[in-house]
Amino acid sequence: MRINRRDFLKTSLGAATLGTMPGFLSISYAKDGFIEIRAMEAEQKLYLGDVPSSTLWTYNGTAPGPEIRVKQGDRVKVRFVNELKEPTSIHWHGIRIANDMDGVSGLTQDPVQPGEIFEYDFVVPDAGTYWYHAHNKSWNQVGRGLYGPLIVEEPYPTFDPDHDLTLVIDDWRLNQQGQLDERSMGAMMDWSHGGRLGNWLTVNGQSMPDFELTEGEAYRLRLINVCNARILEMDPNRFDAKILAYDGQPLAKPKVLTYQPFLLGSAQRVDLLVIPKAGGDFALEELSGREPFPYATFKVTGSSNSAAPIPVLKPNKIPEPNLDSAKHFKLHMTGGVMGRIDKIIYKGKELEGQDFPRTKQFWAFNTIANLAEDPFFAANRDETIVIEMINDTAFAHAMHVHGHHFQILEREGSVVDEGRPWKDTFLIGPEQTTKIAFVADNPGKWLIHCHMLEHAASGMTTWFTVA
Numbered sequence: 314m315r316i317n318r319r320d321f322l323k324t325s326l327g328a329a330t331l332g333t334m335p336g337f338l339s340i341s342y343a344k345d346g347f348i349e350i351r352a353m354e355a356e357q358k359l360y361l362g363d364v365p366s367s368t369l370w371t372y373n374g375t376a377p378g379p380e381i382r383v384k385q386g387d388r389v390k391v392r393f394v395n396e397l398k399e400p401t402s403i404h405w406h407g408i409r410i411a412n413d414m415d416g417v418s419g420l421t422q423d424p425v426q427p428g429e430i431f432e433y434d435f436v437v438p439d440a441g442t443y444w445y446h447a448h449n450k451s452w453n454q455v456g457r458g459l460y461g462p463l464i465v466e467e468p469y470p471t472f473d474p475d476h477d478l479t480l481v482i483d484d485w486r487l488n489q490q491g492q493l494d495e496r497s498m499g500a501m502m503d504w505s506h507g508g509r510l511g512n513w514l515t516v517n518g519q520s521m522p523d524f525e526l527t528e529g530e531a532y533r534l535r536l537i538n539v540c541n542a543r544i545l546e547m548d549p550n551r552f553d554a555k556i557l558a559y560d561g562q563p564l565a566k567p568k569v570l571t572y573q574p575f576l577l578g579s580a581q582r583v584d585l586l587v588i589p590k591a592g593g594d595f596a597l598e599e600l601s602g603r604e605p606f607p608y609a610t611f612k613v614t615g616s617s618n619s620a621a622p623i624p625v626l627k628p629n630k631i632p633e634p635n636l637d638s639a640k641h642f643k644l645h646m647t648g649g650v651m652g653r654i655d656k657i658i659y660k661g662k663e664l665e666g667q668d669f670p671r672t673k674q675f676w677a678f679n680t681i682a683n684l685a686e687d688p689f690f691a692a693n694r695d696e697t698i699v700i701e702m703i704n705d706t707a708f709a710h711a712m713h714v715h716g717h718h719f720q721i722l723e724r725e726g727s728v729v730d731e732g733r734p735w736k737d738t739f740l741i742g743p744e745q746t747t748k749i750a751f752v753a754d755n756p757g758k759w760l761i762h763c764h765m766l767e768h769a770a771s772g773m774t775t776w777f778t779v780a
């Protein structure tokens with residue numbers, strides 16, 4: 314689905330409300346040090362002008378939910394109250410967390426029932442840009458707004474709050490009234506193709522927000538792709554941005570991209586370093602359509618009086634894979650329309666004919682759709698794991714590993730990034746093979762899944778254990 318304002322809502326458009334700095338609700342701390350997060354329905358306007366609001370599922374009343382900001386090494390305590398009508402849980406995406414706090418309904422905890430409370434209590438080992446989101450029927454719950462940013466600050470001074478901007482990017486499928494199109498949620502067509510794509514983008518819940526930056530000063534833009542399935546296409550070189558971090562993990566030094574477009578898949582983050590020039594107004598643009606579609610604009614004003622040095626970020630300490638003693642596994646990804654017809658086993662039975670639409674299972678990892686009783690593999694603690702992922706489908710996927718960050722060792726048809734940056738989610742192209750490696754140092758049961766949430770629900774989810 315293309316995002317193009319002229320293809321959409323051709324009737325009267327109000328002017329965008331400009332000039333407001335998109336902000337977040339502040340976090341409420343309980344007396345005992347818990348942050349209170351309530352999952353609740355709330356009304357929010359998703360399009361420009363005078364359109365009716367949509368009923369979203371939110372954390373504390375807005376999508377995105379409050380920005381949780383903590384310091385590296387902090388203990389984070391969240392009292393989560395489920396005020397929705399269905400069970401849910403919160404996953405802390407990208408945090409190398411203790412397993413019982415990973416928030417995966419049905420694997421690491423029982424879902425939190427309506428009216429119930431669950432207390433999350435965990436330590437954040439790495440500084441960087443992370444996020445939290447629902448992890449029960451995520452295709453529906455995240456698709457309706459259950460997500461928020463989780464920022465782990467460095468323990469040393471870096472960018473001050475005015476120069477550190479979080480941009481949570483979501484795509485929504487809106488109907489002709491400019492409201493969330495709820496009727497198409499769960500559509501089989503999306504599940505068997507590229508996932509649910511929207512026709513409108515918001516940043517921090519706002520349509521086409523306008524940011525003001527001061528010329529000559531260094532900014533950190535933390536981009537978080539919370540779209541159910543959209544791969545955002547952008548070109549940071551259009552505004553001379555350098556890459557500071559991928560998926561929260563800072564690079565040893567800021568990097569200039571040598572290719573375009575830059576692809577940011579579902580759940581991925583990128584931190585950009587921007588030093589605006591006089592007269593250098595710019596926009597974040599979605600480049601997948603016929604022409605660039607700007608969805609957030611940055612006005613450059615004033616001139617800086619401080620010659621403050623550009624803050625330097627230090628990479629987090631993550632154990633390096635030991636490839637000599639690694640255990641190797643293969644993950645064969647199949648299914649979807651236009652893909653090879655292969656057998657798919659779901660809940661122990663091979664699917665045929667009407668089983669596919671009935672169970673809505675269209676994809677498989679090593680012929681198995683969704684969680685089998687046995688894990689994909691069992692690692693011993695501190696063992697290096699190498700997984701060769703073979704994408705035997707006609708679609709790109711955004712593969713995510715829970716509880717660990719990994720390096721890409723090999724990627725068919727393209728060179729691997731210098732310095733092998735750490736990631737928690739990577740994009741794999743149609744018919745592409747990619748090898749990743751990580752040290753399985755975090756005991757427990759962990760998911761590996763496609764973060765295109767419809768794909769995850771319709772088969773592309775498996776799990777592994779670390780003893």
Ligand code: C2O
Pocket residue numbers: 404406446448580713715760762764
């Ligand atoms: Cu961002 Cu399994 O999740």
Ligand code: CU
Pocket residue numbers: 709710711763764765768769773
């Ligand atoms: Cu996928």
